[in-house]
Amino acid sequence: MGTLRRYFEVAGQLSPGELAALAARRAYRSARQSLHTNSAGVSPERLLQALGAAGPHALAEVAFARRSVLAWCDVARRADTVEALALLPGACVRALARADAALARRVRLFGREYAIAVGDLDAWHRDPLSGHLYPRVPARALRLRVPGSDPKLPWALGRLDFVVALGQGYWVARDERLREAYAEGFCAWVHEFLDACPVGEGVQWACPMDVALRAANLAQALWMFSDAACVRAPAFLTRALQALVHHCAYVEAHLEDAWSVPNNHLVSNYVGLLTVAALFPRLPGARGWGALAARGLREQMQRQVHPDGVSFEGSLPYHRLSVELFTLGLLAARAAGRLLGLGYTLRLRRMVRAVQAWCGAGGRAPQLGDNDSGRAWPLQERESLDHGYLVPFGAALFRSQRLREAGVPLPDEAVWLLGAGGLQDFSRLRQRARRPRVFRSRAGGVHVLRGQEALVCVSAGAVGQRGTGGHSHNDQLSFELHLRGLPLLVDPGTGTYTRDLRLRHALRSTAAHNTLEVDGQEQAPLNPEQPFLLPEGAHGRLLHVSEGDTVLRLAASHEGYLRLQRPLQVERHFTLDSLQGALSVVDALQGEGSHAVASRFHLAPGLRAQVRQATWAEYSRACDVPGAPQGYGPDAVELWRERRLEAVMLFTPELTVGVEAGLYSAGYGELGNAQVVVARGHLRAPVQLGAVLLFSATSLARRSMP
Template sequence: MSLAWYVNRLRAMSPAEILHRVGERAKKSSARGKIEGWERYQTTGAPPRLAGLLENLKNAPDAVKSEIAAASSFILSGQFVALGVVWPERSGERLFSADVWRLDPVTGGSWPGSEKYCFDIPYRHERTLGDIKYVWEFNRLQFLQPLAADAALTGNRRAVEAIEAAVESWYAANPPFRGLGWNSGIELGLRAISLLIVTTLCGELLSPETVNRIRAILHAHMVWMARYPSRFSSANNHLVAEVAGEFLIALAMPELPLAAKLDAKGRKVLAVEAEKQILMDGVGAEQSPTYGAFTAEFILLCSFVARASGKPLAGQIDTRLKAFAGHIAWLSNCDGRVPGICDDDEGRVLTLSRHEPAYAASVCAAIAGYLGEPAIGPRPPELDLRDALLRSPLTGATAPKGLKTFADGGYTVVRETKHGRALDIVFDHAPLGYLSIAAHGHADALSVVVAVDGEPLLVDPGTYLYHSGGAWRDWFRGTRAHNTLNIDGADQSTMSGAFNWSHKAMTKLDTVSGADSWSVSASHDGYQKRFGTIHRRTLTSTADGFAILDQLDGTPNRTAEIVFQLSPQFDAKVDGGAVLIERNGAVIATLSWKEAGAIDITAGGNIGEGGWYSPSFGVKVEAKRISWRGKVTAEGVTCNFALTQA
């Protein structure tokens, strides 16, 4: 384990958190050999069931049922794709060997198994075996969800047999507290939910042996999550995942010793976290639309099951879920796609175990289904399991138009038409992230993302990788990769680990005015201590687009770089001092600066040389990065973004 990682992590902790971590470490050490083995978790009984889901599945539209059948068939063929990686294809007769749970599909290496105590596996800084994220993804068992739905709808025996084989194999290879399946609470929460979906949808088709194995797994998961909760700086989406897992197990297995306690805990914590992690204006506190959707989906599932069980959760939860749906409606294009902002690792709760290009909008459609209201914004054309289980409306609403400022979350969104083209702008004046480590934030203060005619044009670079990303992880969340200004290539906020920051830029919304001649101004202090300057950016409506004015208060005539990262679908070239942005050979927009500066347009190359874009986790592609470099005078530097006539 890296000493520097420990030092930086400690710096982000309060004295109370340090005391908690010391106690947790002692608790993990003392548990070695004492709470392992399946025997202590054995419990017989009926298949655990979450109320309301099976009934909704049976009444789902035929189009959703067809998607379930297709997803089940894909999994039964021995294929699995996630996080931009194709797993080695497995024989349909041998889908779940003992080694498959430890396989890294990128390196081909095998992570430690049951021979290792779970807390002895140093996964954070492992580079030889690969990225534990991939191995965890398969161990979430989310591919069992479409198999269970298919079995419930059609009685597909192959699906039932595959579920039973998977459960038997996982049970044998992953005894409690042994191996990598037991070293992260969020993974236990997600796996518990997958197994509860299985027993809820097709439990009556499973053998007693399989049901009893699942019951033991769920019991052990409940004990682990209750014993090692995410707290303090780790109490983000991980906390919600763990509490959701505990709560749903408690509802489905009320006879367990911890059930009553964790039912009460879940109701309290979910109500509190809904208001912490979904801000009053609907923005997710972690700043990422997809992480916001991830958190919202956990809370939504718990709310649905609690209500169907006859004891709803607190009413303020519904208010925050609806606010989140309203926020996503402002970000969505007509197909429910939202801009990539901050991290996205493609985490899902209810799923057909395949890539979802419009996950956040899909969750919002499910929120509408749960609330019994029409969708607030566009919904994706793709259908998924949550549409069936939560009765999502299959039609969405038109995206809102105009200007909307989300003051709590820190975004201003403009949606308008200029020169016959739809112009969507998202201006980021948000904080870096959530809690002291801001784990999933990017150093993107005052960045701008732009879509034209529903197609992303100026984009956030994306995520690419987590633990194994190394310098690439830093690039994709660094300031130079984002559509904002940087000084001397320095990040606005200072990284101190793959999920930690030692100094955080503070942002401020200065002014905003609406109507046709809209204007919005914001600033951040990320460069004040190092360079003696405040970066202030003002966006103003123009007849054919908008203008960006960048100013450096306190240090005039300082050299700076202003960056715009293009989506891979667009090209760019310099023409007479302006930049022409093209799609399929046709000029869509131009960028021009009033002030003299050096313009560079480069795609790919080594880190820092040119533009890269990550459309999904684990994938990066070359894309043009436009860089203007010059002196920022006291009056500032103005860039005009002008659309051509459609």
């Protein structure tokens, strides 16, 4: 019944043509799955025949035959890559640390480290946080939504990111015994996974996205270890190549294209297929996987990325994932000698330019929309909101001076994926990049104002995934404010998906964002049974943006409260004044009747708020901000980071200000405490209300108002 209800909810967001296409995809998918269910796996004999190997003894020579274009993971590139890594401070040390952790069977999943015991086959089926063991039944019959548990943890383990980390150690280490240990550790991990997870059984086969990314990691790691004796051994290599065939056949049969709106999962499917086809082109089925994936990636780049380069997901963290996926697809296509087209490359470059626009100093991105900490490059540990490395990577990939920023080094990932040539290209670029003062994406619903000290990122536009809102929140007119590269006002994040549905919806709610809540109502209704659905209801839109020498303005609106008994139209006006060092946020409510309002400002973790009496100097300064209210109440709120006063907030007089407890999640599965400044009032529309944040250090003196 839940599936049927969700179908009708989604159907309202799709055109008749899209609904017809959806029905056709689902019928075709059912046929593919039926054929896959009735087909046998590839036998060792068929594998040898397809590869043209005279026998098991010749398998490694044929499987790892050199081609004119070397993939990044080809061991033949080891010497040049390691030499280039040595020029990046700490890169080799970081690689060895990751490899050592994998060798010691210490795996980091969503901010926590877990030790996986040798031979613990249940570990691949267990949520290590709750202890729930998913049964080893056919994946299609598996019940994934178990209260208190989350399949994303075993899925993250099953992606086998750590086998690539072992490969990094194998390349970087100089001690031959250590290199041999890394190679043997790789073989042991692979054997254990295959013993524990037969094709199509259990939680590791329930999500084709993770099956595809596992195949990509396994294929890349095989090439990284391709001169290791234990990897070239016929018994191991036969089993590993059979596993690649089984993985790709499974992904092809279970392409995630039958959803109402295909998303990053389908892109992952194609990236996995193309990576395996590029690295092992003579595997049975590889030619078809490569053609299917290249065609699919070209199509999804146009469907899932807006012309301005912003992902259609409605989430900045998912934009990061999409950049990594589409980039890996591009590199795999190059290795396979396939062309994805100029349009693909240009749009990918615009995706990196969008990251450049919304990242603050230090590379931290605002957190708008869902955040599941997803990555496609298992090459360096990064915080979930660290997106800035994509900009210098893009500079090297596209040889773009517009992405080459002064003082920003090349990330480790660029040398691993682009090799010594990437470092050379980057070094030759002139440092000409300048981050834009204003960025707007009407299609993507994300807009940025950048001053001398401050960055303001505003959410206003259609919900993601073409109106279905799978990774969107009730965050219309919400914003993040970063000062000097550090977050001040934040989006509290995601926390979890299905482990705790109450928490999931609480962090998607209007009250969990820096926006105005009216009469205790949501901007758009949240269905408590649907954690990945938020149909368009608020209809947010950008009204205008203006850019002066020292003042930047942005206005946006939403219609979420037109459904109230006494309807309201909400507009929000932002003014960022670099001269005054201030941000004005003013809400205009058009309508009639009395309404209870609550305007929230969620503080970054580590900040504390203190209410005190405002000073005349603060009143005067606030009134000098263009477009700001000209009257304020008696209270001011100081925002402190340790012993540093970061900002002072003033509010219009009809609002009562307080400080409340809140939550903050910097990444998936992570949750901590934070504070929320809340301004409440009972107002009669039409009315204006708002706040001013004073953040320049020049006039944050604490003088009480006489």
